[in-house]
Amino acid sequence: MDWITFGWAGIRLEIPADWELSGLSGDDKEGYLRLDDEDMPRLELKWAKSKRKKPDLHKVLDEYFKLVRKNYKRKDTKLNIQRDVNLIKDEQFFEGRSVVTFSWKGDIRANGVIFHCETCKRITIVQVMGRLKENLRAFTTRILSAIEDHPIGQNILWSAYQLNVEVPRRYRLEKYRLLSGYLLFPFVDGSRKVSVERYGPADVTLANSDLESWFRAKYAKAIRGYGFQMTLTTDDGDERFALMGEETRFTDHIPFTPVLAIDKVLRRKTFAIRLWRCHKSNRIYVVQSIAKRDAVKTAEIVAKSIRCH
Amino acid sequence: MINAILYKLKLKKRPDSQFERADILNSLPLRNKLIKWEVDDKGEVSLIIPQTQKLWVRITSKIFMLPNKRVIVLDGIGSFVWQLCDGRNQIHSVVNQLRKQYKMTRKEAETSLFTFMRQLGKRGIIGFAVPKKTIKGGKE
Numbered sequence: 001m002d003w004i005t006f007g008w009a010g011i012r013l014e015i016p017a018d019w020e021l022s023g024l025s026g027d028d029k030e031g032y033l034r035l036d037d038e039d040m041p042r043l044e045l046k047w048a049k050s051k052r053k054k055p056d057l058h059k060v061l062d063e064y065f066k067l068v069r070k071n072y073k074r075k076d077t078k079l080n081i082q083r084d085v086n087l088i089k090d091e092q093f094f095e096g097r098s099v100v101t102f103s104w105k106g107d108i109r110a111n112g113v114i115f116h117c118e119t120c121k122r123i124t125i126v127q128v129m130g131r132l133k134e135n136l137r138a139f140t141t142r143i144l145s146a147i148e149d150h151p152i153g154q155n156i157l158w159s160a161y162q163l164n165v166e167v168p169r170r171y172r173l174e175k176y177r178l179l180s181g182y183l184l185f186p187f188v189d190g191s192r193k194v195s196v197e198r199y200g201p202a203d204v205t206l207a208n209s210d211l212e213s214w215f216r217a218k219y220a221k222a223i224r225g226y227g228f229q230m231t232l233t234t235d236d237g238d239e240r241f242a243l244m245g246e247e248t249r250f251t252d253h254i255p256f257t258p259v260l261a262i263d264k265v266l267r268r269k270t271f272a273i274r275l276w277r278c279h280k281s282n283r284i285y286v287v288q289s290i291a292k293r294d295a296v297k298t299a300e301i302v303a304k305s306i307r308c309h
Numbered sequence: 310m311i312n313a314i315l316y317k318l319k320l321k322k323r324p325d326s327q328f329e330r331a332d333i334l335n336s337l338p339l340r341n342k343l344i345k346w347e348v349d350d351k352g353e354v355s356l357i358i359p360q361t362q363k364l365w366v367r368i369t370s371k372i373f374m375l376p377n378k379r380v381i382v383l384d385g386i387g388s389f390v391w392q393l394c395d396g397r398n399q400i401h402s403v404v405n406q407l408r409k410q411y412k413m414t415r416k417e418a419e420t421s422l423f424t425f426m427r428q429l430g431k432r433g434i435i436g437f438a439v440p441k442k443t444i445k446g447g448k449e
Contacts, residue, residue: 018415020414020415020416021416022416038415039330039331161414161416161417162414180416180417180420180421180424181417181421200411200412200413200417201386201411201412201413203385203411204384204385204386204411207385280412281412282411282412283412
């Protein structure tokens with residue numbers, strides 16, 4: 001079985017490659033996500049910031065189990081719940097965290113953990129689910145021992161449907177669109193913006209045009225108001241475009257030197273786009289960055305973090 | 310129609326579907342035999358749908374001189390799926406072939422296929438043969 005790294009809202013964990021996102025809500029302060037395999041839900045993740053120094057995890061778990069009882073109880077039998085089960089052997093997992101492990105059996109079975117991290121003040125519930133006769137312990141141990149509930153490096157990993165992108169920590173996910181054939185992740189940091197888009201299948205999207213024409217038609221509104229230059233490179237047979245530009249102003253057409261001093265006072269917005277078609281994965285990727293400073297550097301960092309195949 | 314409004318306003322609970330996910334994935338999509346279809350040079354499928362034989366439709370068509378058929382042209386992916394709906398490929402097989410042909414993830418392939426099938430099913434262009442369930446005692 002292949003394992004991959006999955007990330008969302010600062011949380012990072014390892015999961016089997018065939019588990020995919022099937023439910024998502026909330027933001028980095030409080031949220032929920034679920035991963036399913038082909039047949040059933042496999043992992044549930046809930047997180048919330050806690051204002052208390054030592055929150056009562058058992059109380060939080062009681063509330064959580066109310067929902068579990070509602071969703072997974074067998075028709076005529078009671079849900080069998082156990083707490084403080086021996087799931088995690090790695091001592092490092094417990095450093096800087098208050099931890100309660102649990103397991104339950106109903107229509108399906110589950111092993112999980114709730115923990116509060118002293119560093120990020122987050123309460124996180126992770127629950128791994130499986131069939132009644134399945135051996136969950138191996139999965140659970142591997143997933144829980146590798147979980148990170150807050151980002152350690154400069155960037156945060158965001159994953160969905162085989163798209164993994166790392167974005168600098170200061171950017172907050174504004175919204176998301178997860179559609180069949182189109183993914184959108186726009187991030188903001190004040191007036192700075194970064195967005196990541198993925199289109200697929202590329203051969204259907206570009207059936208009647210080339211990549212550049214498609215981009216110019218699709219993003220005509222986005223690039224209006226900017227003067228830019230476009231360079232084309234080829235990497236392993238894949239076309240890659242890099243655009244760099246600056247906001248245009250009406251004063252650009254005024255041949256009067258003192259007017260140009262405005263530029264020294266009010267910086268222009270710069271924008272950078274990295275656009276490429278990956279033949280191996282049959283997808284088109286677009287990374288846009290708009291900022292007064294470092295737009296190009298940010299677009300490069302984000303684009304380089306995407307492994308398209 | 311009244312039920313649809315009641316479901317929308319959450320005044321009435323929708324009945325649970327009699328089919329589980331496994332049933333849907335094992336079902337066979339079948340083309341409506343009344344609908345003729347052809348493939349053009351680009352590989353796109355055109356569905357020629359005859360006009361409904363209801364009295365009011367026939368009268369309206371005569372008055373406004375409307376054509377007695379309409380043509381729906383499917384895109385590349387739709388055409389690919391349509392040609393797999395020959396009564397031999399179950400839904401899960403169509404999903405796998407879509408994933409292989411267009412390099413989609415399982416979720417992408419299922420979501421787009423289910424949406425497409427739902428639209429065709431609503432229009433009576435396609436039907437679904439669901440396998441009989443095994444009942445107690447091992448009889449089918």
